[in-house]
Amino acid sequence: MLVVMGVFxxxxxELIDKGILIEKERELKLMSSALLSRGHAxxxxxxxxxxxxTSKALAKLLGLSFKRVQMTPDxxxxxxxxxxxxxxxxxxxxxxxxxxxxxxxxxxxxxRASPRTQSALLEAMQERQVTIEGEVYRLEEPxxxxxTQNPIEMEGVFPxxxxxxxxxxxxxxxxxxxxxxxxEIMKRADEIEExxxxxxxxxTREEVLEEFKRVRSVKVDDSIYSYIASxxxxxRRRPAVRLGASPxxxxxxxxxxxxxxxxxxxxxxxxDDVKAVAIPVLMHRIIVKPELELQGVTAEKVVEEVLSRVPxxxx
Amino acid sequence: xxxxxxxxxxxxxxxxxCLSVAVAISESDRHTPGFPQTTGNLQSLFQLPINVSDIEKxxxxxxxxxxxxxxxxxxxxxxxxxxxxxxVARIENPELRNSLLNLANKSxxxxxxxxxxxxxxxxxxxxxxxxxxxxxxxxxxLEALASAIxxxxxxxxxxKMVSALKELEIAKSSNLVLTFKGPQQSSSExxxxxxxxxxxxxxxxxxxxxxxxxxxxxxxxxxxxxxSCCSIALALLFSRKLLGTFFKRLKTxxxxxxPTPEIGDKFLEAYWRSIYIVSAIxxxxxxxxxxxxxxxxxxxxxxxxxxxxxxxxxxxxxxxxRYGFRAEAGQRILEGFRRLTNYAKASS
Numbered sequence: 001m002l003v004v005m006g007v008f009x010x011x012x013x014e015l016i017d018k019g020i021l022i023e024k025e026r027e028l029k030l031m032s033s034a035l036l037s038r039g040h041a042x043x044x045x046x047x048x049x050x051x052x053x054t055s056k057a058l059a060k061l062l063g064l065s066f067k068r069v070q071m072t073p074d075x076x077x078x079x080x081x082x083x084x085x086x087x088x089x090x091x092x093x094x095x096x097x098x099x100x101x102x103x104x105x106x107x108x109x110x111x112r113a114s115p116r117t118q119s120a121l122l123e124a125m126q127e128r129q130v131t132i133e134g135e136v137y138r139l140e141e142p143x144x145x146x147x148t149q150n151p152i153e154m155e156g157v158f159p160x161x162x163x164x165x166x167x168x169x170x171x172x173x174x175x176x177x178x179x180x181x182x183x184e185i186m187k188r189a190d191e192i193e194e195x196x197x198x199x200x201x202x203x204t205r206e207e208v209l210e211e212f213k214r215v216r217s218v219k220v221d222d223s224i225y226s227y228i229a230s231x232x233x234x235x236r237r238r239p240a241v242r243l244g245a246s247p248x249x250x251x252x253x254x255x256x257x258x259x260x261x262x263x264x265x266x267x268x269x270x271x272d273d274v275k276a277v278a279i280p281v282l283m284h285r286i287i288v289k290p291e292l293e294l295q296g297v298t299a300e301k302v303v304e305e306v307l308s309r310v311p312x313x314x315x
Numbered sequence: 316x317x318x319x320x321x322x323x324x325x326x327x328x329x330x331x332x333c334l335s336v337a338v339a340i341s342e343s344d345r346h347t348p349g350f351p352q353t354t355g356n357l358q359s360l361f362q363l364p365i366n367v368s369d370i371e372k373x374x375x376x377x378x379x380x381x382x383x384x385x386x387x388x389x390x391x392x393x394x395x396x397x398x399x400x401x402x403v404a405r406i407e408n409p410e411l412r413n414s415l416l417n418l419a420n421k422s423x424x425x426x427x428x429x430x431x432x433x434x435x436x437x438x439x440x441x442x443x444x445x446x447x448x449x450x451x452x453x454x455x456x457l458e459a460l461a462s463a464i465x466x467x468x469x470x471x472x473x474x475k476m477v478s479a480l481k482e483l484e485i486a487k488s489s490n491l492v493l494t495f496k497g498p499q500q501s502s503s504e505x506x507x508x509x510x511x512x513x514x515x516x517x518x519x520x521x522x523x524x525x526x527x528x529x530x531x532x533x534x535x536x537x538x539x540x541x542x543s544c545c546s547i548a549l550a551l552l553f554s555r556k557l558l559g560t561f562f563k564r565l566k567t568x569x570x571x572x573x574p575t576p577e578i579g580d581k582f583l584e585a586y587w588r589s590i591y592i593v594s595a596i597x598x599x600x601x602x603x604x605x606x607x608x609x610x611x612x613x614x615x616x617x618x619x620x621x622x623x624x625x626x627x628x629x630x631x632x633x634x635x636x637r638y639g640f641r642a643e644a645g646q647r648i649l650e651g652f653r654r655l656t657n658y659a660k661a662s663s
Contacts, residue, residue: 221638268639271606311603315578315587315637 007062007211008032008263010202015057019188020195023181024054030172030280031058031146033259035104035208036215039169039252040125040145042110042160042284046152049174053196055106055146062208063201064103064142071113073156077120081130095132100124103142103205110147111157118164121145125167142208162243162287169252170277171284173300211262218258219268223313228253228274234306235286240297243287253281271312279303321552328545335538365473367458371395373480374451382487387448394455399463402456406449411439415456424466432457433475447483451476582645585652586633592659593618593626607634625654 011028015021021028027043031054034041043051052068059066069080082098099105100121110118124130128139147168149160165171177185185192228250236244256277261269279300286299371394378388390405397405399419406412414435418428436453439445445453458472578584590610594600597617601610611630615623632647 219638219640221640224638266639268635270608270634270638272608275606308604312606314603315580315583 006214006263006265007036007203007208011058011061014061014199014202018195019184020192020199021050021054021057022184022192023177024050024174027054027172027174028058029260029263030170030277031055033256033263033277034169035062035142035144036211036262037169037252037255037259038142038144038212039255040147040167042165042168042171043146043148043174044151044171045148045174046176047150049176051148051174052106052108053192054174055104055148057196057199058146059104059106060196060199061201062104062203062205064205064208065140066104066106067099067102068106068108069099070108071110071117073112073114073158075113075117077117080117080120081124082132084133097137100130101137101139103140103144105143105145107145107147109149111149111159113158115158115161118158118160122164122167125164142205142212165284166246166248168284170256170280172280173283214267215259215262217267218261220254220258221269221313224257224269224271224274225254227271227310227313228257230310231274231278231282231306234310235282235302238302238306240288240292240302241286242289245282245285249282249285253278256281275307278307321549324545324549324552328542328549331538331542331545334533335535335542365470365477367395367455367473370451370473370476370480373477377480377484382484383447387446390448391451394451397452397455397459399456399459402452402459406452406456407446408439408444408449411436411445411449411453415453415460418457419460424461424464424468426468429457429461429468429471447479450479454479582636582648583633585648586629586637589626589629589648589652589655592655593622596622596659619658622655622658625651625658629655 008029011032012025015028016025031041031043035058043055045051056066056068069075078098080098080100082096082101084093085096086092087094107113107121124139124143125145128141128143130137130139145168150157176182232245232247232250232253235241238244253274257269257273260277261267261273264273266273282303283299286302288297288299288302371391374383374388374391374394377383378391383391399415403412403415406415414432418424418432421428436445436450440450454472454476458469458476460466461469461472578587590601593614597614599610599614599617605613607630611627614626618626629648629651632644632651635641635644636648
């Protein structure tokens with residue numbers, strides 16, 4: 001068992017145990033795991049379920065540079081990436097970096113931006129670099145995009161293309177709290193707001209980078225690889241599925257299982273880790289047949305069914 | 316879930332028994348009430364084997380009963396052997412006589428001619444210008460004419476004679492009795508004796524249909540088979556708990572002799588043997604898609620806290636040994652297995 005105080009332990013202690021974020025432990029663990037896997041997270045939920053608060057609190061606590069972009073239909077790619085402006089004093093063009101030059105970029109309501117602007121994020125998310133006026137700029141590690149979207153609104157939104165969805169390591173669906181949690185939030189609303197604003201960095205950037213290495217060294221038995229392969233292949237065989245999980249999804253599942261095992265205090269992956277992250281990793285990568293979607297079949301249900309069918313490694 | 320299954324089975328059993336009883340009762344009588352069982356009687360109506368001799372016998376009977384007067388009986392004497400000319404000669408109505416003679420002058424006797432003559436007879440009857448004897452004589456003359464030219468309408472004319480006699484009987488009789496008889500007619504509703512020799516049409520009059528619960532025919536054997544199956548299923552469901560306890564005790568008694576899975580690693584074998592023991596004690600079987608921790612959580616609900624604690628140690632040690640590649644965890648599996656075996660033996 002590991003005794004190292006990891007990112008998630010710190011986040012949990014500061015945000016969950018102190019009651020700053022109520023009933024958001026699972027979401028925070030998933031997002032911490034995504035960060036440690038060097039992945040990006042998409043948070044989906046109806047308005048008012050603390051999507052932005054969760055992302056902001058996580059970024060503040062980790063002592064990483066944090067920027068936020070509110071997506072609108074008229075937002076241009078240069079508004080995110082940056083652009084060159086003429087500097088009269090130097091008599092030449094100087095680069096004005098966009099908000100993408102941050103460790104954690106919170107893209108609020110990503111589906112409100114035009115497809116052109118959404119695609120501007122593609123290169124940054126996949127290659128961890130941006131190209132401005134033909135010049136390539138590397139983004140500083142760690143780099144994580146936390147995007148939020150509201151699944152209810154249908155007007156004035158541009159659903160994310162499959163290629164972009166695939167670039168998100170996980171999709172975290174966050175919902176309403178329990179009645180007890182809601183009462184707690186109502187009682188402490190002002191206090192929570194102040195607490196989030198006054199959060200101080202506890203984990204340094206170097207410590208986060210060190211954790212990357214530890215997560216990478218988490219052991220994965222061959223039988224776990226076979227288990228993941230069986231799950232991914234089974235998603236393609238389900239009759240309700242139009243497009244199953246890709247090899248990139250399998251890689252993402254391994255990465256997330258390792259990070260989940262690490263945040264759970266282990267340096268080896270067990271089948272439970274795979275099961276715990278399978279839905280957030282696979283649900284946005286699976287396309288259900290439209291006729292069955294109308295009947296209520298969802299990608300989440302498909303993954304659940306797959307997990308209940310694929311045998312875990314034996315012996 | 317189990318309670319629902321029992322309720323469904325009890326319901327099915329009750330319905331089946333009710334159906335069996337209903338089918339057994341209504342097995343003999345399944346036709347719609349109010350309608351005849353067969354159509355044989357309807358056919359006999361159109362195939363009456365009446366001849367002139369029968370009519371003559373009926374006339375004699377009516378004469379004896381006083382329905383026909385002495386004079387009328389005299390005029391109708393020797394009715395069966397009467398020729399066309401004799402019959403026409405005995406008719407009192409001259410107009411009717413002429414009509415018949417005109418009809419005789421025709422070479423053929425068409426249905427229209429017969430219908431026209433019948434209508435003519437009816438009009439005379441309605442205006443009370445036709446005596447019963449004249450009517451019968453006219454019909455006899457017409458029948459003789461039809462027979463002479465081998466017309467197919469003879470039977471219709473004979474039927475008309477029967478109708479005329481019946482009308483006569485009804486008109487003269489103060490106590491009217493239906494002479495139409497059915498297969499289920501009571502003995503009190505006997506036909507008049509004068510028509511005993513004449514095979515009268517018999518038709519069961521349809522009664523008002525009664526509404527009755529009607530079900531499709533289900534063989535009694537099938538219903539008995541369904542009832543038996545339901546009873547067996549119920550018995551199995553109720554006895555499952557008892558049998559489960561019995562088999563659990565039986566299994567734990569043979570814990571020392573459980574089959575060893577051939578894995579080639581004594582630590583892993585110890586873990587899988589632990590699963591067998593825990594399954595026997597808790598009655599929870601590990602599913603293939605179930606992880607070790609999921610099984611631990613499910614089985615622990617049915618285990619005593621001490622056994623659950625031991626199995627928890629074994630499971631965690633197994634994970635460390637199997638996936639964490641820590642050889643030292645193997646000894647913990649073996650140790651836990653020994654403790655688990657002792658607990659299991661003590662509990663059995």
